[in-house]
Amino acid sequence: MILTYALIFTTGCFALALLMNLWRVVSAPGVPDRILALDTMVINFIAILVLYGIIEGTAVYFEASILIAMVGFISTVAYARFMLRGNIIE
Amino acid sequence: MSTDMALWQEIVLAVFLVTAGIFGLVGSFGLIKLPDPMTRLHAPTKATTLGVGGVLIASMLYFFFAKGHLSFHELMITLFLFLTAPITAHFLAKANLHTNVARDEVPPPTGDRPWAGFESDEARRIAEEQASKGA
Numbered sequence: 524m525i526l527t528y529a530l531i532f533t534t535g536c537f538a539l540a541l542l543m544n545l546w547r548v549v550s551a552p553g554v555p556d557r558i559l560a561l562d563t564m565v566i567n568f569i570a571i572l573v574l575y576g577i578i579e580g581t582a583v584y585f586e587a588s589i590l591i592a593m594v595g596f597i598s599t600v601a602y603a604r605f606m607l608r609g610n611i612i613e
Numbered sequence: 614m615s616t617d618m619a620l621w622q623e624i625v626l627a628v629f630l631v632t633a634g635i636f637g638l639v640g641s642f643g644l645i646k647l648p649d650p651m652t653r654l655h656a657p658t659k660a661t662t663l664g665v666g667g668v669l670i671a672s673m674l675y676f677f678f679a680k681g682h683l684s685f686h687e688l689m690i691t692l693f694l695f696l697t698a699p700i701t702a703h704f705l706a707k708a709n710l711h712t713n714v715a716r717d718e719v720p721p722p723t724g725d726r727p728w729a730g731f732e733s734d735e736a737r738r739i740a741e742e743q744a745s746k747g748a
Contacts, residue, residue: 540661560644593693607704
C-alpha cells in the first residue's frame with residue numbers, strides 16, 4: 524500500500540520534471556541550455572522507464588533504459604562537440 | 614506488482630522512491646530557476662543523477678524483495694550515469710565558455726597553452742599576427 528503511493532508520487536515527480544524540461548527546451552535563452560534540457564529529459568525518461576518496470580513487475584525495460592542512457596550520452600556529447608568545434612569527428 | 618512484501622521492505626522502498634522523486638524534481642526545477650548558464654549546469658547534472666540513482670537502487674531492492682534474486686543491471690546503469698554525468702557537464706561548460714564568454718574574461722591558464730575552449734581562437738590570433746608580420 525505504501526509502495527503503491529510512493530510509486531505514484533515518484534512517477535508524478537518525474538513526469539512534472541519532464542514537463543519542466545520540455546518547457547525549458549522550448550524557451551531556453553541559449554543553445555547550451557537547450558542541450559542541457561534535452562540531456563536532463565533523457566535522464567528523467569530513464570527514471571520513468573525504470574519506474575514503469577517496477578509497476579509492471581518485469582525486468583524487460585532495463586535493456587531499453589541502458590540503450591537510452593548510452594544514446595543520450597552520445598547525442599549530448601555530439602551536440603556539445605558540434606557547438607564547440609563546428610564538427611563532430613575531426 | 615506483487616504486494617506480498619513485509620511492511621519494512623515496503624517502507625525502505627518508499628523512502629528510496631520518495632527521496633529520488635524529490636531529487637529529480639529539484640534538479641529539473643533548478644534548471645528553470647537558477648540565474649545564469651554556469652550555475653544551471655549544476656542542478657541537472659547532480660540532483661537529477663542522484664534521483665535516477667535512487668530510483669535504480671529502489672528497483673534493484675524491489676526485485677530482490679519480490680523475486681528473491683539480486684540483479685546488478687540497475688547498478689550498471691547507475692554506474693554508467695554517474696560516470697557520464699560529469700563528462701556531459703564538462704562538455705556543456707566548454708560549449709558555454711565558447712559561446713557566451715570572451716577569451717579575455719577568463720583568468721589566464723598556468724601553462725603555456727591557452728584554455729582548451731579558446732584554443733582555436735588563440736591559433737587564429739597567432740595566424741593573423743604572423744600574416745600581418747609577413748605582409
